[in-house]
Amino acid sequence: MSGRPLYVLRSAAELAAVVRRLAADGWAVRTGLAVPDEPWDLTASRTVVTGPVADDDAVAGAVLAAARGAGVVAVADAESVTGQALLADLARIGPVRRAPQPADGDGAPTTAEPDDGGDGLPLTAEQRALLDRLAAGDSIAAAASAEFLSLRTANRRIAAAREALNVRTTRQAVIEYVKRR
Structure with missing residues (x-):
């Protein structure tokens, strides 16, 4: 990805996909729109702030972060007055994307489309x-948090993975996944 990422997305699922990609590309992801006081210029730190934008204070936080050189990945209703203000203000700083884009990295899907990963x-x-996180020893809750998913969503994704792998337990799914990846 070239330049600083500026995204205004529709959902937490889109946010999770973009954040996962940016983290893999070496960006330091901060949950929430606040940035540290020092240093003022955040460009070199490759920091990205993330979170929902539902009021004027959140718009101001996101725009300040972008003005200081941070990337912004925000979830906002683009049809609302707040969402339109966020889009307009960020557009003064740089190009704003409104959906996850495969061009952000290697072209891998950013949605829930199956990706055989070569295996x-x-x-x-x-x-x-x-x-991967479960295989590394994380709990489902820790894996969900690390992947910016709710515990409920993570459990649904794991249940779908068990079905796709034709196994009954999460343990069996992890074993099958590790064996075949």
Whole structure:
């Protein structure tokens, strides 16, 4: 990805996909729109702030972060007055994307489309990320948090992975995934 990422997205799922990609590309992801007081110029730190934007204070926080050189990945209703203000203010700083884009990295899917990852497994990128974390010893709650998913969503993704792998338990899914990846 070239330049600083500026995104105004519709959902937390889109945010999670973009954040996962940016983290893989070496960006330091901060949950919330606040940035540290020092240093003023955040360009060199490759910092990205993330979060929902529902009021004028959140718009101001996101725009300040972008003005200081941070990337912004925000979830906002683009049809609302607040969302329109966010889009207009960020557009003065740089180009704003309104959806996850495969061009951000290697062209891998950023949605829930199966991606065989070269191993023939019919799993999505989210399912693979969760199973990788489980294989590394994380709990489902820790894996969900690390992947910017709610626990409920993570459990759904893991259940879908179990079904795709034709196994009954999460343990079996992790074993099958590790064996075949």
